[in-house]
Amino acid sequence: MKVLKTKTPMPEQPVEERIRNFDEVALGYTEEQALIEASRCLQCKDAPCIKGCPVNIDIPGFIRLIKERRYDEAIKKIKETNNLPATTGRVCPQENQCEALCTLKRVGEPVAIGRLERFVADLELKKGIEIPKIEKKYNKNVAVIGSGPAGLTVAGDLAKKGINVSIFEAFHEPGGVLIYGIPEFRLPKRIVRAEIEYVKNLGVNIYTNVVVGRTITIDELLKEYDAVFIGTGAGAPQFLNIPGENLVGIYSANEFLTRVNLMKAYRFPEYDTPIKIGKRVGVIGGGNVAMDAARTAIRLGAEEVHVLYRRTEEEMPARYEEIIHAKEEGVRFNFLVAPVKFIGDENGKVIGIELQRMMLGEPDSSGRRRPIPVPNSNFFFPLDMVIVAIGTIPNPLISMTTPDLAISKHGTIIIDETTGKTSKERVYAGGDIASGAATVINAMGAGKISARSIIKYLLREN
């Protein structure tokens, strides 16, 4: 049999249209396309792809079921280990995970595992998600703090086991980065809401508007709950700490994306939260967050959007697909430049940035070549809006108010990686709060580990 060397392409919204709306860019496979793609899988015995998936989905297993058109069973197979497949199928960096290890890469492109996962997950969402029967209820109560992928995974797994779970979320809407960070055009909010609805239907209570550390403390929760899981993410934005950073028109990516996604500023004035949008927008950074901010700015009507990155395209941490999409949509890339200071007018509005040229030196601890400044290379780059997307760190609210919780010098909560246990009795943690900013699926993987050890601890079983 001849193997198809390339992935079945996924239909996309045409560029001219999509830059004027916030609808999803990638439209998903039709049944026919999914069947063609599923037929590419070699059903390898050793299935290297599974090792690349942080939650070890039985990938050949679910793909075989697609091939046999047993879609209901395919999604069940995925859901054995992944509660949020419509999300991960869309946003996992598959090229570094499951697909990176696919045998087919030796002859061409890997199987489009993520797209197939999304296909069956979307089918299920259309039909209505089936809620598994919970065999037995236990009189055990767990509090989960934060409703991002880590918290939702812990909650889902514990609830399926028959343990009572309450999630406490600071924002008015659950979902974490999936709701406030990743834009609608990459991950429609109706998908996230449906996946959250599923977790609720498993019996999980979600209390929004509760800031743990302020509204209630970990120690108070421990009085009422048998165990506590902290999944509060790494949501605090970092700034460059250069002159002029508080000028009007300079946003953290978090603020910009929160206004647009969570508060729906792209529909102002129908929604009340405003957003400023410049004619020439600069986005500082080279990761997924920078790509999301740049593509959002394009959609809001900016005339020019410039990504400013210290290294070169090769070192950019953003997903390849996102860089391609951004380029197609007209985002311009400026490599080997670093901001020195922001310049404003007499009203305190940003009018530009002083940049310094960089060149690449020896590789650093991350293995990427380190940028070093080129002397006397500073120049002025006019901009009327800037989005700073250089990373986020954990919010200190919980560590500030829980003195006996061990924290690393990066502000992350220190855990035992194999159990999710923190230094504090009955308190577990996982996701970005423990690892630093990472990925959705890693947060879910960490959630699984904690759920398993909480179950072991509470029910004294394996």
Added chain:
Amino acid sequence: MFEILEKKILAPGVKLIKVKAPLISQKALAGQFVVIRVYDKGERIPLTIADKDEKEGSITIVFQEVGKTTKLLGKLEKGEYILDVVGPLGKPSDIDKYGVVIGVGGGVGIAALFPILKALKSCGNYVISIIGGRSKEYVIFKDEIENIVDEAYITTDDGTLGRKGLVTDVLKELLEGRKIDRIWAVGPTIMMKVVSDVTRPYNVPTIVSLNPIMVDGTGMCGGCRVTVDGKIKFTCVDGPEFDGHLVDFDELLLRLKTYKEEEMLALKTLEESEANRIESFKD
């Protein structure tokens, strides 16, 4: 959903509401605030907790109707609901026994000053209040404050109540006359700036409660950042109270104007909308 238990009009465009929020009520300390969202398309805005009643499980908010959100809030009646209330946010005021303390309050800031003065008084300080407004009807919380302080002064721009002039006129006289150990100033940004300028030569520690534009109020957006002593601070987690002598007020005043055009547009759409009122939240 948070029920409005009581509503009062304190001055033209200034309203007081008592909101049922038991968890917040148990925790709230002087100087802290809540973030509210009135309805599902609404903006998140910060408002200070002016008082609380733990038994009833309520908090009191006093607000001035300046734009769309505060106007919508002002239209809600007793028995109706606010969609989201989250808090208490921010660091509580640093309450201690300092000696002689002056609280300077202007406009709605007077209500925000009230719990701070109450806490300072119960801590054994000699508390002096200077509160002011445009004219008589804008001086709110007069009786509440006079009931708890040792000495009370009032100023109005037009002289219809208390002394004609500014709060800082009285402040200067007091600073000349005796030793003052600490000052709290809560009110319009410009007032806090002037108070800080007035007290600087006297070297009296001056605490101000800043009110930048906020989104989350929990430290995740950075929109509320201010420059204090040359460093970036997030008002919602590092503040809202800071040493007034170190705050870059001019920068804050400019940042507050960020959305001027949008705020006007929002207000215009509200005034033009037929119902001129959001769907009320009744259970």
